[in-house]
Amino acid sequence: KAGVTQTPRYLIKTRGQQVTLSCSPISGHRSVSWYQQTPGQGLQFLFEYFSETQRNKGNFPGRFSGRQFSNSRSEMNVSTLELGDSALYLCASSPRTSGRSNEQFFGPGTRLTVL
């Protein structure tokens, strides 16, 4: 099976711009979660989507949003970029059996640099 893919792998933006990142989960996986990794805060949960619905949300401002399509592919959007948004954004997919936690499998990440 192909793994989780994320595009683009690298991105440079300037403050105030917006950005959209894309994630294709492992075939058959219906849950997609997004994480942000920074040197200061470590790995932090952004949100989870399952069957096109946001199921969980982390402690991030409303500038961070996402969505999931019927084929389970997901996008996340960050509006009005700030310097502190520079990070590695990781997408993870999971089979997510309802009511159980599952192993999550991560993609390679998108490295976002905000200038």
Add this chain to the structure above:
Amino acid sequence: DQQVKQNSPSLSVQEGRISILNCDYTNSMFDYFLWYKKYPAEGPTFLISISSIKDKNEDGRFTVFLNKSAKHLSLHIVPSQPGDSAVYFCAASHHAGNMLTFGGGTRLMVKP
């Protein structure tokens, strides 16, 4: 408030010896725990997990131990190999959720 902590930022071990990585948690609602390995510029790679109904899970060279009363888990790697050199993260979640709370990571260096 850090709900998952890895108190050792780094660990150095000789090849062939045992590596023991530790993790503590504070949230009693956590009932599923995972270990991931991460290389720079790559996403974390799943290693092993354990449910709170167990106290040990083994997969090849990797064994995870869970002590619920102490809210402590550990990952044992035996024997350690140079290719095991990476950053190891423990993570926790609670039932019906895929929201992982990660520790800060431990950098393992296995010397030949």
